[in-house]
Structures are given as structure tokens and as C-alpha cells.
Amino acid sequence: MIDSLPLPPAETGHGPGSPPDAPQASLPYDAPVFLVGMMGAGKTTIGRQLARLLGRDFVDLDHELEARCGVRVALIFDIEGEEGFRKRETAALDECSQRRGIVLATGGGAVLAPENRRYLKERGVVVYLRASADELYRRVARDRNRPLLQTADPEARLRSLLAEREPLYESVAHITFETGTMPVPQVLRALLPLLQRHEVNP
Numbered sequence: 001m002i003d004s005l006p007l008p009p010a011e012t013g014h015g016p017g018s019p020p021d022a023p024q025a026s027l028p029y030d031a032p033v034f035l036v037g038m039m040g041a042g043k044t045t046i047g048r049q050l051a052r053l054l055g056r057d058f059v060d061l062d063h064e065l066e067a068r069c070g071v072r073v074a075l076i077f078d079i080e081g082e083e084g085f086r087k088r089e090t091a092a093l094d095e096c097s098q099r100r101g102i103v104l105a106t107g108g109g110a111v112l113a114p115e116n117r118r119y120l121k122e123r124g125v126v127v128y129l130r131a132s133a134d135e136l137y138r139r140v141a142r143d144r145n146r147p148l149l150q151t152a153d154p155e156a157r158l159r160s161l162l163a164e165r166e167p168l169y170e171s172v173a174h175i176t177f178e179t180g181t182m183p184v185p186q187v188l189r190a191l192l193p194l195l196q197r198h199e200v201n202p
């Protein structure tokens, strides 16, 4: 039933009727760029803008799963539990991470599975968007779309998830970028030269 509902458009291109803007920058490789980090790290927001800047297609793994299932991430969790969601996430990541020339924003928990970490590390350039628990919580506090934070104490949950995952994000990252309280345009300006300087093995 979860596979047969009407789909919102997947965020995997520039959208119907909207031609891509001319790229304002480029990278010296076509390996995919993967963004990892906690809920609220800015993977979707920065990923979309980075893709536009580079003239690359943007893939958001959460949106891709929603498009495939026809329902929101929260409902996938409700129906299939976190385990079901993670299986779908791994299958989608395996497929999407083989695309060249894209920017891909992962979901916050995509680094949990060892095979996902291998896909990320071996197939592209991985950027860990890092932020403090205080800052992350400020960014997601009012948003109800994150099922793992629908608890009595979402801030404590976010802190414990961050502590658990930090070493996993670090272990896959080629570039760790501390966003601090930097606004999005500034993050993009500072991240771009790091990506351009990164050396990718053929």
C-alpha cells in the first residue's frame, strides 16, 4: 500500500518548466558530492543551493524516498518502523550514489548502516556539515516533520543522537565543515573552495 500512493515530484532535477540556471562555479571532477550531518545541519538547504551554483542535479534522499513511496518520511516510520525506513534508505542510497555529477543530501541517519558508509566514502566526496546541539535544536525545534524528535524531550534526544553519530559522520567525511551560526550564503562561499581543492582519485 505504501508503494502505490500518488507521488509528489521527486527533487531530483530542476523541475518541469524551469530551465537550470547557468552554473556560476564548477568542480574539477564529476564525482557526486554527498552531504551528511544531523537533522538541521542544513543538508537539504545547502545541498539545493550548492547544486544550483554548480549546475548539478540535486537529489535529496528523504525526498527521493517520499517520491518512491508516495508518503512522507514520518508516515513511512509509522507504517514500517525505523527498520523499514532504513532498508528503503539503503536501497535508494545505493542507486542514487552511483550517479555522477550530482549533489546529494542524505538523511540524518544515513550513516548508521555500514554499507551506506561504504557507498558514501567510496563513491563520492563527503561533506560533514557540523553544528552544535544548541544550534541544531534552534533550527529544528519548531518543525514537526522529524519522527525521531517526536518525544517528550526532543532536545535531549537530539543531543544523544548527535553524541552517538558524531564519530560516524567523522568517519565518512572527506571534508568536515563547521557551520557554527554562519548563515547559508556564507557557508556556500566558504565550502566551495574546499570542494574545488579536494583531490578525487580517478
Ligand SMILES: Nc1ncnc2c1ncn2[C@@H]1O[C@H](COP(=O)(O)OP(=O)(O)OP(=O)(O)O)[C@@H](O)[C@H]1O
Binding pocket: 037, 038, 039, 040, 041, 042, 043, 044, 045, 046, 062, 105, 106, 107, 108, 109, 139, 140, 146, 179, 181, 182, 183, 184, 187
Ligand atoms: N547555516 C544555517 N544557518 C541558519 N539556518 C540554517 C542553516 N542551515 C540550515 N538552516 C535552517 O535549518 C532548518 C533545517 O535545515 P535542513 O532542512 O536543510 O536540514 P537537514 O540537514 O536537511 O535536516 P534533515 O536531516 O532532517 O533532513 C531549515 O529551516 C534551514 O533553513
Ligand SMILES: O=C(O)C1=C[C@@H](O)[C@@H](O)[C@H](O)C1
Binding pocket: 038, 039, 062, 073, 106, 107, 108, 109, 110, 145, 146, 147, 148
Ligand atoms: O536523523 C535521522 O535519523 C533522520 C533524519 C531525516 O533526514 C530523515 O531521514 C528521518 O527523519 C530520519
Ligand SMILES: [Mg+2]
Binding pocket: 043, 044, 045, 060, 062, 105, 106, 107
Ligand atoms: Mg534534509
